[in-house]
Amino acid sequence: MTVPTSLRRDGWEVVPAVRPTWEALMRTDPYALPSQAPAWVDALCATEPYRDCSLQLRSPEGRRLVLPMVRRTGVPASAATRSSMPGRWANGGLIAEDGVHEAADARAVVALLAGSGPLVIVPNPRLDDRWRSAAPWSYATGKHNYEVDTTGGFEEVWKHGFASSVRRAVRKAERSDVVVERDTTGRLLPLFVPLYEESVRRWAEGSGMPAWLAWRRAARLESLDKLQRVARGFGEACATWMAFVEGRPAAAIIVLTNGPNVEYWRGAMSLPLAGPVRANDLLHRLAIEDACTRGGARYSFGISTPGTSLARFKEGFGATAVPYAGYVLERFPVRRATRTTRRLARRSVVAVTSRAHARG
Template identity: 40%
Template sequence: MPDGRRALLPLVRRTYPTGGSAILQSLPKGWGFGGLIAPDGVTAGLVSAVFDDLTATPALRIHFRPNPLDAAAWAEAAAERTGITAVPARAHVLDLDGGFDQVWRDRFKASTRTAVRRAERAGVEVETDTTGRLVPVFHALLQRSFDRWARLQHEPVRLARFRGRHRDPATKFATIAARLGMGCRVSVAWFDAHPVAAVLVLHGGANAHYTRGAMDETRAFPTANRLLHTVAIENACRDGCRSYHMGESGVSPGLARFKEYFGAEPYDYCEYWLERVPMYRADRALRDCVKRAIGFHDV
């Protein structure tokens, strides 16, 4: 590395059915953020060295979805190169500095604290597990969410279910729980003895990442999700995490508003495609055309 530091870039390989060159991704869509793991921090020099190394691979396309908190280093390195497509994105991150008491008092909105207390008084209980025992409960709620997302996004239900099962099979979360152990926390909110909502949060070093959430809207107590995230944020503070990543927000005002209830702030960053043949724009245009045809829209 040019500045004497070392870094690791986890990549997931996807090979075309025809046997063609692979796509390398860090990380694929639906898997959260990737990018560099650098004990001494991510710098533009480290990112540039990784670009140099991966340019020499036979991969047809390489996709980077870095930690939004490292956006400046990635932007500086990408600006010096050609052949890289930068795709604007936005995520929300909650600063955990000062511990949970300070986060609760100074960053949570007053309406959120009220909502959490209301859920507790109503008898909503949150159970958290790190053994994988609650993964089947979480996944059952996730499957119920597919239909709700389809309705909100004006997407055909069958298409939403197919995409959901393909992106989030039960084996995916069972594997994550088995491999990460204490680093994978599944929290389930119970109301009237029924599971009504759940979140899966990954812990690693300074970061906690809210990876996926789900709910049963036919049974859910209105503020159960706010209680769930409050418990997850408290757990992250207890584990010494400094940031609680609440995931991609895109242009959805509803998602942004929900995350900002907890004091999470928006971070603009870019995803990057390193391509031998410029395919991203054509692929994006095709996807947008399909969305327009079915009336799909972000919420």
């Protein structure tokens, strides 16, 4: 069974999402994230094998909602997974007029989509409770999103959020010869890609994964074309912050904004250049201050596992963990089996590589 182009059931009306309504809800919903924007879905579908199948809904009370959603291509429609959102494309879920989005709405949406093929919902972390009991989910994958509360202004975050070690790191960067540029035109993105490649190789060395394999995967998932499409789609709402040391790109972060919600999306650095002068700390300090100045409510650092060094790095800026989950509804446990197979394959690659390193 596939989702029809229009549907009326139990007082709900469902049609394909139209851009004017979708964009209007993005402006009025205080919880709407950059990853729920039409520009995000456009970039996703242009760079990966997905098709936009976002839905516009009207509740029995007349409230308007939109579910940004994509469908996997290359497989029969009845078996294609519908995701909001898939994989590394962050969070989806409902957006609604003035943020009116309740658990009953989530239950109604799942009921409308049940039977139309596998369904994945990775909701806004702050709205996880709306989805937790929305369906007899096949399984859920636990996550932790790290966020800095910016509602009190930058001075509050600096004094009471930033750890003393982070403040010292920022001051060190400010005393050094680091030069920072902020760009919203995409001009700096070609300089970001080599930094990202260097970062991927460094992360691969730390995990034991072959560098060539890590970069091959990263190049496919984080291509320059993808970055540029997101930048064009978001315009002024996509900012690249880049630190230069001795005239060379040393570190960079890409930050997306929708209303009060600011998300650190991607980052990369050259450790030999950025590490000694703490350029990365300075970039986040400037981006957080910018979020505060623009009236942001939160600066999201993204997903990390509590207790890891990456989580501790984020906590140094005052970020706290918001637990939530990604939810899957499927008739047969295909996605779970696929995830298990991929995880075991990756472990095998790491184990083989580690043994090779041990032998010299």
